Amino acid sequence: MAIKPKIRGFVCITSHPEGCAKNVQEQIEFIQSKPAIKDKLNVLVIGASTGYGLASRIAAGFGAQANTVGVFWERPASNGRPASAGWYNSVAFEKAAQAQGLYAQSINGDAYSDEVKDEAVELIKENMGKVDLVVYSLASPRRTHPKTGVVYKSALKTVGEPFHSKNLDTDKKVINEVTIEPGNEEDIEATVQVMGGEDWEMWMDRLSLEGLLAEGAQSVAFSYIGPSVTWPIYKDGTIGKAKQDLERAAKAINKKLQALHGHAYVSVNKALVTQASSAIPVVPLYISLLYKVMKEKNLHEGCIEQMYRLLADHLYNPKGPQLDEAGRIRVDDWEMREDVQKEVFSLWPMVSTENIDTLSDFKGYQEEFLRLFGFGLSGVDYEKDVELEVDFPNELKSVNM
Ligand code: NAD
16 A cells, blocks of 8 residues: 555654654664764663654664664554554664564553553663663643642643743644633643653663663653743643653752762753654744754754764763753753844744745754654655555564553
8 A cells, every 4th residue: 555644733643664764764864974973882762763852862773783662652553544653754764673683572552551661671681781872852732640649731831921922733734823822730740740750760770679780871751942932832831841851850860870970961952843842832843944944054854963962072072971051951052042043033933834945944844743754854755555564573562451
């Protein structure tokens, strides 16, 4: 069956196995074109199948000869429906890693659960010994708390006042206005439960208890700050409260890692088109303008460039990472450069439905969105019939809840 993109709102419900494999291959080739980061790491990536997590797994695997265990929650192909993009990405990653003689094993299931943690512990014990790096890159709309069974749903709301803003409807290609209503205490609590730091701490505590953290072990989780136009919905909104909690968790984990001379960091990353970010109001408009400015200045980066810099310039920099005043790594430094922000915000009031193609890089936004699902990659024949069911080279550990 030939597969075409089917977009519903801000998700694409189809994905292309060969396109996803090409996307992974291009990221591998980028890493292979750069100086090596380090030799022979053992890495656990939680949220490893798409976006920043996938890129960090590729950067570690192919830039530091890393053996990797990847955790994600993806859907296999069934009843003539393609698998999710993260499934195809992970198959492609594992095949390429295996061809390089690297150990790569994946776990498909709910990372918030004890059962998935048990499975990861077993795999690490049997196959890696101890881990040098734990990347925590989950982006999820809900979490079932493993101890209480309570299901929390994260909210994308403001805190305090409603927020009116210019917005881009990516589906209709229309610039409109949105109003985002404030969340209540319950929304804040739920978003902190889902996207805050408790689960990251649970993972690190479990690995520590099992004696699976190597001397000097590091861990990193991701945050976003961005410009003031997005603050009411992001930094100062319900998701921002969760990110504050991630910073609290980083400090707590850091203390516990001291005995091993290890470190935990929050890395503030660039705004990029991923499945998670396309769901946030206002952000796609900002990204479309940002891409235009950063591409013109030759500063544009995708997830893989960001993760290469994170590993090479910070986590495995012999001089140690460069931190901001709050102790965070900042790979959003180019995005936040004064000249970049100034240009983005000179375009912001002018951009309209009529001039969107000239004032913004909406074309680049759309192309990158489709690439997330394996569409629009050069060298892939999209008219050809493709096999929807592709198997992992190693037996996939599926943890069904
Ligand atoms: P993404 O949607 O591309 O990836 C999310 C990953 O989490 C996938 O591997 C998915 O399978 C996995 N996942 C989700 N729920 C899961 C569950 N219950 N169990 C197991 N795996 C699960 O997202 P992303 O944009 O790469 O985001 C990763 C992190 O980076 C998030 O913390 C996000 O806030 C942060 N971040 C994103 C941006 C951006 O612009 N995209 C910028 C800065 C920081």
